[in-house]
Amino acid sequence: MHAATERLLRHFLEGVQPAVPLVALWAHGSLAAGDYQEERSDLDLIAVLDTPATMDHWRRIKAVHRRIRLPLADRLHCSYLARQELEDLSAEHITWAFGQIFRRPVTAVTRRELHEGARVLYGPPPAELLPPVSDEELARFVRADLRDYWLVKAQERRRWLKDIWVDLGMVTVARATVTLREGRLINKREALDVLADLGAPEQVVADIRARRYGTPAPVLSRFRRGRLARAFVRSAIRRALA
Structure with missing residues (x-):
């Protein structure tokens, strides 16, 4: 068990739920693929929102991440996707990573990872929301x-x-x-x-x-x-x- 990781994930979910219109929260990458190494691996998350993010949501997202004072918090990265944009592979989404907020796409590799074995932290699984990625x-x-x-x-x-x-x-x-x-x-x-x-x-x-x-x-x-x-x-x- 990775006690520090589980504590951080619970704390993050408790903070982000009231801050944005959260539909689902999924983990991918090493945490979902069975190769996670605590204190070495990043925590790669995807949050699905019910509506497109506003400037107020931007401020709330930054505040949620900056308030976290737990171990491993600097390794927690999260992209925020509006459910209306899930089909667009080229769309750039709000992302918190490396201590800053910016926009970037959620790649085809990440989307395939989510379908093949995401860890569902909140809400429905990827198969119910996210369109599949073709070969x-x-x-x-x-x-x-x-x-x-x-x-x-x-x-x-x-x-x-x-x-x-x-x-x-x-x-x-x-x-x-x-x-x-x-x-x-x-x-x-x-x-x-x-x-x-x-x-x-x-x-x-x-x-x-x-x-x-x-x-x-x-x-x-x-x-x-x-x-x-x-x-x-x-x-x-x-x-x-x-």
């Missing part, structure tokens, strides 16, 4: 994400000195490759196993695994790790898109 829509998004985002980021050297870019870049490429090949989603633990089959540098994979699961970490400088990760990500993306 074609999923593959189209994954290809665009690799080509237009990750391949561009892989040209920049400095960002790959940071843990988050190495971890997320390597894992994302592995998960995307499986989705494009087999049409299914895998979690982060499975992605680390797939990386070995894709020819990823063993030391970099071990480095990521150590941060996520507390296994022994290899001796690897940030410069060498970043160079190896960036080179692998670029080559793996080109293979996946070929």
Whole structure:
């Protein structure tokens, strides 16, 4: 059991219910996929609202998140979708993440995750509200994400000195490759196993695994790790898109 996580989720639900016209609250990502690591994983949530958010709702959402003083609160991210916009894959929704509020779409991958195994925290399950994502829509998004985002980021050297870019870049490429090949989603633990089959540098994979699961970490400088990760990500993306 993850006591701190459960306490935070209960506290958040109690705070957000009176602040917005809440229809449903779902968790996706690691928390729903069975690969959640307390104090290491993010808490990825989706809130469905009965009406489009007003400026007053924006203020209330910010206040709810800023008032949370519990452990792990900085890892709680939530997107707020009006039920009238659920069919629009391109719509940008109010999102609280990384200590700030902004708008961004809820991707085809997230929508597929919700249908395949969301954890329902409040209201009806995704199948009763959220339109399904077709295999074609999923593959189209994954290809665009690799080509237009990750391949561009892989040209920049400095960002790959940071843990988050190495971890997320390597894992994302592995998960995307499986989705494009087999049409299914895998979690982060499975992605680390797939990386070995894709020819990823063993030391970099071990480095990521150590941060996520507390296994022994290899001796690897940030410069060498970043160079190896960036080179692998670029080559793996080109293979996946070929």
